[in-house]
Amino acid sequence: MIDLDKSETRILVVDDEESLRLTFQMFLGREGYGPVLTASTFEEAMELIEQQTFDLIISDIVMEGASGIDLLRRVRDLGLECPVVMVTGYPNINTASEAVRLGAFDYLAKPVKKADLLRTARMALQQYGLWKEKERLTEEKERYQQYLETIFRSVRDMIITVDHDMRVVQMNDQAKSWAAMHMPGLAIGASLAEVAECFSGFAADAQKVLECREAVSEHRIEVNPDGGGHVVFRLCAAPLESQQGKDFLGAVLVFRDVSRLEDLEKRGKRTYFHRLAGVSRAMQTVYTLIENVGQVDTSVLITGESGTGKELVAEALHAESPRRDMPLVKFDCTSIPENLMESELFGHKKGAFTGADRNREGRILQADGGTLFLDEIGDISPLMQLRLLRFLQERTFYPVGEDRPVTVDVRVVAATNADLKQKVQRGEFREDLYYRLRVIDITLPPLRERQGDLPILVELFLARFSKRLNKNITGISDQALQLLAAYRWPGNVRELEHVVERACVLCPDDTITTGNLPEEVRSGGREGGATFMGAGVEAPTTVESKGVSSLSPENEKAHLLSIIAQTDGNKAKAARLLGIDRSTLYRKMKAYGLE
Ligand SMILES: Nc1ncnc2c1ncn2[C@@H]1O[C@H](COP(=O)(O)OP(=O)(O)OP(=O)(O)O)[C@@H](O)[C@H]1O
Structure with a gap:
């Protein structure tokens, strides 16, 4: 039984006898019901009923x-469901039972005892409460159903539900129109x-779902319909269960025709290529x-601003070549001081210089049979430019201190974010080396x-960091x-x-x-045009996040110094804070004499 909040029940007592009206009002009021209103005529009662809602109407039959009875009819005509209790004198008992047939909740015979009145009122109100609760639940269910149906109709995927015997129970509009064109046999009941x-x-x-009651995750299937053609679907299936999984109703299949997408991909519209992403x-x-x-x-020269993916291109080039099973050796030309660079690249013989206490294999030899990726090639010294040119021309080199040449089979891929052509024009980069490197650009x-x-x-980075950050x-x-999309991205993809x-953090x-x-x-890059620096939460709060690319040379130098100082000289951290990579930082430091 549902609990009644008596103080929230509105009762209307209709009787032309004032003493009876007042007695009923008093009995019900003292019992805690309220508000209890009274009316002495049909008209007065109807006026109140049209103005407000009642949970119970108690009315004399003869007025x-x-x-x-007229009142009861009128109440039902208005579509009101509140219980109506009739009060009748002994001679009118038959009329009263007629009234119950017409929809009255019950009748009370005069003289009405207090206990009978209260018992009937309680029962009528409880029944009405149950009815209201049922109505509310039905309405909620209908609303929910409607909501689901709207989703069912509006999703672009095709949805089919099947019962335990794999008979189709439901199909959304997408599935219906697709089936009408490609598989007329697929219909509800099939x-x-x-x-x-x-x-x-x-x-x-x-x-599988019906047997194991487990979802089948999304996969692609090829279909060759009778009418010919070739269709590819992305399909997933899941168990269809009632609330809390109590009843197992069958399976739901959600699928999408992705043939067009596959076609596009096959026709060269690729979203991913090795570690590179992009559809442009x-x-x-x-x-x-x-x-x-x-x-x-x-040889290949990869050019582009910092952070555009040059290193990824070098990796893809290596992976696409017959050298893919041999080493890809990466060498950042700005990562080590000039005087150590020759030995680093070409190796040295024991005793070649102070500190050379044993033979050392250079990067070029390590890359034998594979690919050598020379990053930031624009920054190498004239001497190194010459050495590299010789190597590219002859495919042989001399380790430092060694007088016998070493021959290797290395493919060279170089990258730069500097305008090498301009450097050539300014006499800072050898033209012959430039053309050697830039056979393909x-x-x-x-x-x-x-x-x-x-x-x-x-999407790619979201998935990456969501996973990494758990x-x-x-x-x-x-x-x-x-x-x-509106931001200018001075630091590009990085x-x-x-x-x-x-x-994500x-x-x-x-x-x-x-x-x-x-x-x-958020401000569309209007904050002084500064580059976001990717400091994330790892950045010390004292470090002011300000990029470098848009600053004047003086300010940029000062800014670099300040960031390096604040990171205690940690170049990797400084580069990260500045939104540039380490080699760009080294290059900038070198340019400003901050080494
Ligand atoms: N097309 C791309 N798809 C996916 N990731 C990319 C792409 N381009 C760049 N990135 C990412 O951006 C970052 C910078 O890329 P990368 O180091 O290849 O750039 P770069 O041009 O070599 O930079 P720099 O000139 O500063 O050395 C890397 O984390 C890389 O994974």
């Missing part, structure tokens, strides 16, 4: 003018197993170039010129993505990667929002 043999993958998934035309050109150039042994456009790549890169971040709000990493739930983005990005 001057319209009767209590057996999924029998519909078409070529769709056996669907039936197999459904069968520029990146498609880069992928194709790498594929073609990978097969030959010519792969240029990576800055991120701001290939905005179409942004969503896919964001979080469950599944997406980014449209508004946050719009801010990222900077974007740091921004997403920082956002700050994000408390499953969606990155604008609040998780740094101020620079």
